[in-house]
Amino acid sequence: MKTKGKTEILKEHQLRHTGSREDILAIFMREAFALSHADVEHRLPEGFDRVTLYRTLKTFVDKGLIHKVLDDSGEAKYALCKEPCSTDHHHHGHVHFKCTRCGLTNCLEEVQIPSVQLPKGYKTEDVNLLVQGICLVCNKKTASIEEPV
Amino acid sequence: MKTKGKTEILKEHQLRHTGSREDILAIFMREAFALSHADVEHRLPEGFDRVTLYRTLKTFVDKGLIHKVLDDSGEAKYALCKEPCSTDHHHHGHVHFKCTRCGLTNCLEEVQIPSVQLPKGYKTEDVNLLVQGICLVCNKKTASIEEPV
DNA sequence: GGAAGATTTGTAAATTTGTAGCTTTACCGT
DNA sequence: ACGGTAAAGCTACAAATTTACAAATCTTCC
Secondary structure, eight states, rough: OOOOOHHHHHHHTTOOHHHHHHHHHHHHHOOSSEEHHHHHHHHHHOOOOOHHHHHHHHHHHTTTTTEOOOOOOOEEEEEOSSSSSOOOOOOEEEEEEEEEETOOEEEEEEEEEEOOOOOOTOOOEEEEEEEEOHEEEEEEEHHHSSSSS | OOOOOOHHHHHHTTTOOOOOOOOHHHHHHHHHSOEEEHHHHHHHHOOOOOHHHHHHHHHHHHHHHHEEEOOTTSSSSEEESSOOOSSSSOOOOOOEEETTTTTOOOEEEEEOOOOOOOOOTOOEEEEEEEEEOOOHHHHHHHHHHHHHO
């Protein structure tokens, strides 16, 4: 199964195909975890215009190409929308996991958010769940030190 | 039932009772929903020192007087801790709800976060759940228009 | 393939935001 | 009331974000 191309993704979201957008989109496609503004910036070629990055991230969010990932740091992070998101409706049923050790935030696509029963009168449209803790990778590192075979 | 006084709250958290803290605490007690840094700032008297606000919010979080409420906006919000929070351990098993209509974010103290089963190897330390949708108040307004008796 | 019109980008400058250092002021236990 | 100490009130800075505007780049339509 071939992954959707960048050109195709941009077109789907009614965005012009430009070099900057291609670069930024490529970064999101390459990394599996959620990226903050700074994360993206670091991965961009030296001297990439900062203003363009601000604008592009905003545009991508507005058009539903990427979505904001909640984070306790207060610093917004972004990740590609894998499920179809229209301009106005983001829909993300999966859990986000932030490792307190390595600091990376991932989408755990395979973990569904359990349904939540809200009090009468509330209407649910979207649910976001952020779990913080130690991720698989960091956990292994620790284990190999603290629990020798 | 009388609500706990500001003086009492500050004392409980080992904080000196000062004018600034009283002002800021009063704002949180007055508003039922979560407030961003900017929200608090706007409600403070003209000319209130910016730096003091930064420091006070930080102190309040550190001492467990208020807790961060995650928000999809990326902008951190804060709300009073109703459950007893010690200096080092915030414990918030409850759900946060953000209304897409009125934009307000509330703590639903009565709704517990269901436990989440993560893949093997992950270790959970903290869980945050944000539900977005239509709140009780906004829902009623709508209902009274769309579903006349 | 090229031109027109609209969008996007690059640049500089203005604003806003978050911190640090230091002095003065205000708490609070004794 | 006194004195040690925490907090407030500045000022100054660096970094982050936004704005304005002209130049460069897309798209569409001949």
